[in-house]
Amino acid sequence: MRFTRRGRMATGCRYNRVCSMADHDLSEAIGKPGSISIPKKLPLFLTADLVIFPGLIVPIAVTDEDTVQMINDTMQSGPRIIGSFMRRQAGGDEIAVHKIGTALMILRMLRMPDGSIRMIIQGLDRIELLEVEQEKPYPIGRVHQLVVKTRKSVRLEALMRALRDDFDQMAELAPAIPDEFKVAVHNLDHPGGLADLITANLNLEPQTRQQVLETLKIPDRLRLVRQLI
Incomplete structure (x- = not known):
């Protein structure tokens, strides 16, 4: 099995796609499932091929207008937590996703001149998608926090x-x-x-x-x- 150089310690991971939380200041909270209470309803961040694990920090670029609006609304109105779920198939308007995903906290956000967003997110806990309650302008779902x-x-x-x-x-x-x-x-x-x-x-x-x-x-x-x- 090949190792990918995406894994870096959180203290120096800002420009890497996947970074470990092992030595991060918040590692104690994130390392213990259930340490942070996840809202029962979350905006849904749907990915084509990205699976984000609890306890990791990931830089992400967002260009889709609806998702940009979702991130802006989340930063202004709540605990800055969204739910990440990978689609079962890339593309398409229908919301068909894997039911197990990860609650993410938005740590930092940078608005770019072209309207896109660069953000650094942190995986919290595994969550289960129970129901999609809203699809437009961006999906919102009812979720259940999975604490094992x-x-x-x-x-x-x-x-x-x-x-x-x-x-x-x-x-x-x-x-x-x-x-x-x-x-x-x-x-x-x-x-x-x-x-x-x-x-x-x-x-x-x-x-x-x-x-x-x-x-x-x-x-x-x-x-x-x-x-x-």
């Missing part, structure tokens, strides 16, 4: 250790892996976050990333990511 609580156990610790060992073997063959990312993998003690962090930095097809996002049981997610390395 897992008790530490000998079996879970063994799975985390095995995943780290697999990662270390891959890292020996991939000198492009940044040292700070290696440190993050070994310092992160949240099992679900560990699986998400490694997945986000592997060169995988969007549907495979979505499969990991939809794997809610932590032991199953750890096993799946081991298979993907």
